Amino acid sequence: MTALLQALETSVLRRHPGMELLGGGLLVLLLAAPFAVATGADQRYLAVVLVLYALLATLVWQTWPGAQEAARSGGEWRHWCGLSWLSLGPANRVTLVRALLMILVLSALPFPVWAAQQAWALAGLSLLALSLDGLDGWVARRTGSVSAYGARFDMEVDAAFIMGLALLLVVLERAGIWVLALGLMRYAFVLAGWRWCWLNQSLPPSFRRQFVCVWQVATLLACMPPWLPAWASVSALAVALVLLTVSFLTDVIWLYRQQGQSESP
Structure with a gap:
């Protein structure tokens, strides 16, 4: 029985989402091609989509649990025969689909003229x-x-999406470069x-954090189409930045206090 449990544990550790990542590449093409045709996108748009998806797939592959063990195996045939190629799981598949939609939107960054013309379509995909x-x-x-x-995958997709939407607003000249702070704050925290290891402590689940994240994305995509006057867009984005700053400061203070409690005798 012990040997069976160890074998099952090893099998789980060796799972890799290879086939599903290949399927994700096919799906993003099936989504991007008709979107590009319908909106008159540059042919290079599909190339950008593939590059961004390749980057995403590489990051998922390299960070997947058991990846280091797979690398240490040296590609032995017996090891690779033991891999389970369908292993993302239902929740991570939903996150992957969300990431595919994000890629369709962010692939517009190199094409500002086309992106401005299709701002409503891009906002719809973002929504x-x-x-x-x-x-x-x-x-x-x-x-x-x-x-x-799965929780980390979801969080990193959110962070990349917010950073990309902020960049898109700058490219579309809907906001000044200061709006990039909405996306950069998360990476500055990381x-x-x-430098300060106490910032790496685990944070408890927080509705506040979830609300601020959704508020950020909603504000960014609301400011994408040219339907709001400039003052309204700037005001909404400023409110989002204030909320995000307060949220980060709240977490930093909590983490600092936790460090103090752990060091006290």
Whole structure:
């Protein structure tokens, strides 16, 4: 029985989402091609889509649990025969679909003229991606597939989406370069964790954090089409930045206090 449990544990550790990532590449092409044709996109748009998806797939592949073990195996035939190629799980599949929609939107960055013409279509895709936010967590709880990796995958997709939307607003000249702070703050927090280790402590689940994230994305995509006057867009984005700053400061203060409690005798 012990040997069987060890074998099952090893099998789980060796799972890799290879086939599903290949399927994701096919799906993003099936989504991007008709969108590009319908909106008159440059042919290079599809190339950008593929490059961004290749980057996403590489990051998922390299960070997947058990990836280091797979690398240490040296590509042995017996090891690769033991891999389970369908292993993302239902919740991570939802997150992957959301990431595909994000890629369709962010691939417009190199084409500002076309992006300005198709701002409503890009906002619609962003809204669809936003509507899926939270669904992956619900699916994870319903299917018993909650994992630390899934939570991190969801968070990084959110962070990349916010950064990309902020960049898109700058490219479309809907906002000044200051709006990039909405996306950069998360990465500044991660970099600060390299210097101050206490910032790397786990944070408890927070409705406030979820609300601010959704508010950011909703504000960014609302400011994408040219339907709001400049003062309204700037005001809405400024409010989003203030909320984000307060949220980060709240978490930093909590983490600092936790450090003090752990160091006290």
